[in-house]
Amino acid sequence: MSSSTSQTIRTRFAPSPTGYLHLGGARTALFSWAFARHHNGVFVLRIEDTDIERSTPEAVQAILNGMDWLGMQPDEGPFYQMERVELYRDVIERMLNEGHAYYCYSSPEEVNAMREKARLAGLKPRYDGTWRPEPGKTLPPVPQDRKPVVRFKTPQDGATSWNDLVKGPISIDNSELDDLVIARADGTPTYNFCVVVDDWDMQITHVIRGDDHINNTPRQINILRALGGTLPQYGHVPMILGPDGEKLSKRHGAVSVMQYDDDGYLPEAMVNYLARLGWSHGNDEVFSREQFIEWFDTRNLSKSAAQWDPKKLNWVNAHYIRESSNQRLAEKVAPRIVKLDGNPEAVDLEAVMGLLKERAETLNQLAEEAMLFCGPYIPADAELKQEHLTPEALTVLADFAGQAATLPEWTTPALSDLIKTVLKQHNLKMPKLGIPLRVAVTGRKQTPAVDAVLSLLGRETVLKRLAATLENR
Template sequence: MTSSTPPVIRTRFAPSPTGYLHLGGARTALFSWAFARHHKGVFVLRIEDTDLERSTPEAVQAILDGMHWLGMQPDEGPFYQMQRMERYREIIAKMLAEGSAYYCYSSPEEVEAMREKARAAGKKPRYDGTWRPELGKTLPAVPEGRKPVIRFKNPQDGVTAWNDLIKGPISFDNTELDDLIIARPDGTPTYNFCVVVDDWDMQITHVLRGDDHINNTPRQINILRALGAELPQYGHLPMILGPDGEKLSKRHGAVSVMQYHEEGYLPEAMINYLARLGWSHGNDEIFSREQLVEWFDTRNLSKSAAQWDPKKLNWVNAHYIRETENSQLATLVAPRIAGLGGNPEAVDLDAVMGLLKDRAETLNQLAEGAMLFCRAFAGVDPTLKAEHLTPEAVTVLQDFADQAANLPDWTTEALADLIKATLEKHNIKMPKLGVPLRVAVTGQKQTPAIDAVLTILGRETVLSRLEALAN
């Protein structure tokens, strides 16, 4: 007996660089990446940059930056369609020679008139095949000076069907599909044609993409068949809806994934949250990138639209912040502190992260909280001073300072014991000491646990600020 080796799974992510990498694109890339990784296959990145009017180098870079931040490095690519023009022209010439494509001299106005006529007759609006060569058919005279488009000679009977990896069986009557333009009058190939040649040349075995491409799929399948190419398997992902049930847009936060980086989200959290938008593994809500790869199966992709939930994203991000080492958080947050005008080197930033991370949902919140320790002390606001630093409060604070100066160890435990002893000595409740102490030492009424705050600020800083009350 001979054993045959199964073909290598090859997936692709093929964005158009007409803007940033948005959330829907990032999710499509993630599922294609995870599918390839699960099957130990190949993940290809292809930049579909044939829209010269809208494609920009900045948008290409934004896509590459987003992919890098999310940790979805391709195994091959990025490939650029504009660098493959000779290959497309070669295939178009072959199709013209074999009769699966033809020149069409109908003007855009004439084609629109054909569509209007079909609508008036209650039929599907489409090109009527005026220039389609058929046996025994006489074609019109070529209009002088008019440059033709090139159309694909689509089958005119039967159905084009496939078993969608997500939606199940889908079929289109070929009579609904008109002869697609595959090259414009200037000779540049069109989107649907370039995609077909690329998927063929790059030996793509599985195509996962948004369900807005479903109508393109039968056209692409028919071109692939005309070329004698192996068909990939297709899976069409339902869209992502905003919290209000409408299609996700900028007003919902459908922005560049890099904006989420700027707002302080961790890539691990973003991967976890995006994966749960249309895919599941039982009831698991939190899972690592490695678990996603191990568990990923297209059978667990949802047939219905997913809903974007910013609160859920924040909950996931907060979990990953809590699970991240203090030292790593300090490295990530330090430039954000500097961006706020603080000095991240003014304090033990690892300790600050340990103090703040249980309540933070984003790295930016951590940076803002850390400014308590990282900005120069501006003294106490006169209004706060008048309200909270009364003569009685100052007396208690001075006693606290005298005892604190003699502590053998400046630790959270020792300071907590001293606070408790001071409350008992003066027969007062915690707010009578805690609030004045916070105001005097930090200039704020509310802080994290005051014993931990005092520990991080250090003995010298705390005592000098308390001594300033006497002045």
């Protein structure tokens, strides 16, 4: 859709701080952020912390950390609902005075009984409107020992309809809707009410959120109309499914977004991959943040659920690792090497990154591979030695070591030329020298290009390890 010339696009991400920022929330935030950026609008972050029992400062911080890591800094906020309670109370008072809301003294047990009665009658379980004021209706006596909740007086006729940005026209009969509780007996406002007041007060123009909120939308629209507010445009994106087609859960990797940082994923890879979960631009799979903002259009949001694919995420991450500078990779991998008890300063780490990054899928994998240079030397086991360090191989290694000691310069090209010379002198194919060299110098049968590995390990280390191998023959 195109931006209105007279209206600033304002979107919001409004998580509840009852846990970490999960993948579904991060994707919702990403779409809202990209829509605002595409239209040169405003992206608002709002923390919906009215669930006092479950909201924690740690969860708030986890959400902020996740947003920051993904590079989705808000233009306004974070705003906290618990700091806006006076505004909600003022609006509730106004709605009571204007007849859009009323006090309800039914106890939770009575409401449950009403719902059960409706269920047994084959009707939708709901509050029966006992305390709803109507012309000519006599209300029950007010119980003296009970604090009331406040309910919104939902329209009973007609339907509430909207043209969803993702799903198209949606219409729900008002007869399906309860008179929603908008303030609890202790006076605290409820989620659906606070959302509406915030969207109204913050002049939100577009609400992009998960389709688990569709049932809330007609209730919120009715409250907003009662306030005389302008309706935002709503877009409900389908959920993310696991690789097995079931709802995404922890066993699929639906953990905190920050866990992916810990696991060695780059934020730009995560943004790219999340963007493709339910949105597309032709067949483009890899694109920059700037391209994503330029291309983003709600018309390209999918109506069907997206499927989480760890292999695809690894493929995207591998692309961004290859595209990253060696300096940046070295900075990100160094602390991971330290966690593995390695010493990132033992070698030219940028050069190591250049050698390893073509085959790595994660930063953690890079760190593990870099331990070849940064970790303690572990000689080959007896089986590997017996297989590859044969008398013939040791003769060739001794010749290689002697010539390597006198190389004018210790570089990859010089070592490459030396390897070719020794192979020619002994009339051998590459594996007959390459594998014994690897086993003797690294303790491993497989490594990246052996000339580059020897160059990075340095003359002193290589000759020392070759000497130790030859002494023990």
